[in-house]
Amino acid sequence: xxxxxxxxxxxxxxxxxxxGGMHYVGFAEMAAAVSNAGGVGIIxxxxxxxxxxxxxxIARCREMTSKPFGVNLTFLPSxxxxxxxxxxxxxxxxxVKIVETAGNNPAKWLPILKENGIKxxxxxxxxxxxxxAEAIGCDAVSVDGFxxxxxxxxxxxxxxxxxxxxxxxxxxxxxxxxxxxxxxSLVAALSLGADGMNxxxxxxxxxxxxxxENVKQAIVAASELDTRLVMRPLRNxxxxxxxxxxxxxxxxxxxxGDQLKFEDIITEVAGVYPKIMTEGAMDxxxxxxxxxxxLVHDIPTVQELMDRIIAEATQIVRGRxxxxxx
Ligand SMILES: Cc1cc2nc3c(=O)[nH]c(=O)nc-3n(C[C@H](O)[C@H](O)[C@H](O)COP(=O)(O)O)c2cc1C
Numbered sequence: 233x234x235x236x237x238x239x240x241x242x243x244x245x246x247x248x249x250x251x252g253g254m255h256y257v258g259f260a261e262m263a264a265a266v267s268n269a270g271g272v273g274i275i276x277x278x279x280x281x282x283x284x285x286x287x288x289x290i291a292r293c294r295e296m297t298s299k300p301f302g303v304n305l306t307f308l309p310s311x312x313x314x315x316x317x318x319x320x321x322x323x324x325x326x327x328v329k330i331v332e333t334a335g336n337n338p339a340k341w342l343p344i345l346k347e348n349g350i351k352x353x354x355x356x357x358x359x360x361x362x363x364x365a366e367a368i369g370c371d372a373v374s375v376d377g378f379x380x381x382x383x384x385x386x387x388x389x390x391x392x393x394x395x396x397x398x399x400x401x402x403x404x405x406x407x408x409x410x411x412x413x414x415x416x417s418l419v420a421a422l423s424l425g426a427d428g429m430n431x432x433x434x435x436x437x438x439x440x441x442x443x444x445e446n447v448k449q450a451i452v453a454a455s456e457l458d459t460r461l462v463m464r465p466l467r468n469x470x471x472x473x474x475x476x477x478x479x480x481x482x483x484x485x486x487x488x489g490d491q492l493k494f495e496d497i498i499t500e501v502a503g504v505y506p507k508i509m510t511e512g513a514m515d516x517x518x519x520x521x522x523x524x525x526x527l528v529h530d531i532p533t534v535q536e537l538m539d540r541i542i543a544e545a546t547q548i549v550r551g552r553x554x555x556x557x558x
Contacts, residue, residue: 233542233543233546234246234247234270234542235247235248235418235422235542235545237405237422237427237428238372238405238427239372239405239407239427239428240428242351242371242372242405243272243300243330243351244300245267245270245271245272245299245300246270246271247269247270247271247428247538247541247542248407248418248422248427248428248429249266249270249271249272249418249428249429249430249431249538249541250266250271250272250274250332250353250374250407250428250429250430250431251263251266251271251272251273251274251430251431251432251435252274252304252332252355252374252382252409252430252431252432253274253275253276253277253303253304253305253306253332253334254276254304254382254432254435254436254520255276255278255279255505255520256276256279256443256505256506256508256509256510257276257435257436257441257442257443257509258273258274258275258276258279258304259275259276259279259289259442260275260289260290260292260293260296261296261440261441261442262275262435262440262441262442263275263293263297263301263302264293264296264297264301265438265440265441265533265534265535266301266435266534266538267297267299267300267301268296268297268299268534268535269534269535269537269538269539270299270538271538272300272301272302272330273293273297273301273302274301274302274303274304274330274332275289275290275293275301275302275303275304276303276304276306277303277304277305277306277319277323278304278305278306278314278319279505280319282315282318283315283318283319283321283322284322286303286319286322286323286326287322287325287326290303290322290323290326290327290328291326294326294327300329300330301328301330302328302329302330302331302332302353303323303326303328303330303331303332304331304332304333304334305319305320305323305331305332305333305334305338305341306333306334306335307333307334307335307336307337307338308335308336309336316341320341320344320345323345323350324344324345324348324350328350329349329350329351330350330351330353331345331350331351331352331353332353332354332355332374333352333353333354333355333370334354334355334383335383337364337365337368338352338354338365338368338370339368342368342369342370346369351371351372352369352370352371352372353370353371353372353373353374353407354370354372354373354374355373355374355375355376355409355430356373356374356375356376356385357375357376357377357380357383357384357385357387357394358385358387358389358394359394359397359398359401359402361385362375362398362401362402362406363401363402365404366402366403366404370404371404371405372404372405372406372407372427373398373402373404373406373407374406374407374409374430375391375394375395375398375406375407375408375409375426376409376410376430377389377390377391377394377395377408377409377410377411378390378391378394378410379391379410379411379471379522379523379524380409380410380411380432380471380522381410381432381433381459381471381472381520381521381522381523381524382432382470382471382520382522383468383469383470383471383520384410384461384469384471385469386464386467386469391408391410391411391424392424395408395421395424395425395426396424396425398425398426399424399425399426400425405427405428406425406426406427407421407426407427407428407429407430408420408421408424408426408428408429408430409429409430409431409432410522410524411522411523411524412429412430412431412434412524413431413433413434413524413527413528414434414527414540414541414544415540415541415542415543415544415545415546415547415548416544416545416548417429417541418541418542418544418545419545419548419549419553431524432520432522433451433521433522433524433525433528434524434527434528434537435534435537436448436451437451437452437528437530437531438531438532438533438534438537439531439532439533439534440533440534443509443510444508444509444510444511444512445512446512446514447508447509447512447514448531450473450514451473451521451525451528452528452529452530452531454473454521454525454526454528455525455526456523456524456525456526456527457526458473458474458525458526459471459472459473459474459521459522459523459525460472460473460474460478460479460482462478462481462482462485462497462500462501462518463485463497463501463518464485465485465488465489465490465492466492466493466494470518470520471520471521471522471523472518472519472520472521473519473521473525475514475515475516475517476515477499477500477504477515477516477517477518478500478517478518480500481497481500481501481517481518484496484497484500485497499517500517500518501517501518504516504517504518504519505519
């Protein structure tokens with residue numbers, strides 16, 4: 233059984249399921265596994281230290297899959313910005329046809345991406361940003377609700393409201409993101425008006441995810457009560473899994489109040505990803521994780537996960553919902 237939506241048509245994929253860019257998780261192994269299983273996998277551009285490294289990662293991914301995959305480009309305000317022109321060139325020269333942008337407005341990069349036939353999916357956390365993305369010519373958006381792992385923005389609107397609001401306003405297709413884990417999520421996302429779903433946290437707890445086993449076990453062990461919001465006083469809110477480093481960070485936030493500066497929490501937020509994802513040092517500090525961890529109870533292969541999602545979605549619609557209409 234396949235599910236055809238505007239997103240599957242646009243991206244040339246079998247199932248309307250995308251793997252969002254994830255720092256130190258979105259390597260070629262992750263992206264290829266998702267694409268091979270019929271979804272669209274995403275390499276995280278900025279996890280590669282240089283554009284040359286990204287070019288190699290794209291080439292590696294191409295060796296592992298013949299299916300479409302994409303690259304995430306996260307635009308963050310920074311004193312010394314990464315070599316964005318170099319990363320974009322690596323994407324274009326690497327023949328990648330799907331880019332997930334996130335963070336700042338991607339307008340500056342749209343002409344070159346579109347000239348090269350690349351579909352741009354911008355990830356945003358509010359209807360107004362989604363409309364802006366539509367207005368500047370993005371092909372689709374990924375709408376991240378308050379429950380999402382990573383940066384939910386500052387509006388705190390959960391997906392039960394955000395997704396139907398997006399559906400009311402948008403003309404371009406959109407993916408539901410944040411809190412998505414299984415067939416129930418997919419049917420709910422489609423019901424609320426989305427054309428597919430984007431998952432982050434759920435994909436980390438899979439056999440192929442190229443991260444330390446401790447990370448996968450931490451997600452399985454976590455409940456929906458185990459995430460925390462950090463950096464809210466800096467208006468750079470991030471949803472992370474709690475650990476000793478995160479609790480220390482929150483203590484500093486409470487003590488310093490509106491005097492808090494980034495430098496005060498640098499040990500708990502900077503350079504943490506390699507420690508967590510590669511070394512499995514689970515108390516190192518803040519790493520993104522969604523409330524959906526409460527719905528993750530096992531570590532299947534990506535193919536098993538995808539097959540299960542589609543089978544469950546089919547069962548819900550054909551076996552359950554359809555029979556309710558008498
Ligand atoms: C460990 C981790 C790292 C992430 N890193 C990024 C990133 O570098 N860029 C980005 O745009 N989104 C990033 N995200 C957000 C995901 O792409 C996705 O939007 C989010 O995980 C969806 O919510 P969910 O975790 O509830 O599925 C990250 C998420 C996680 C869990």
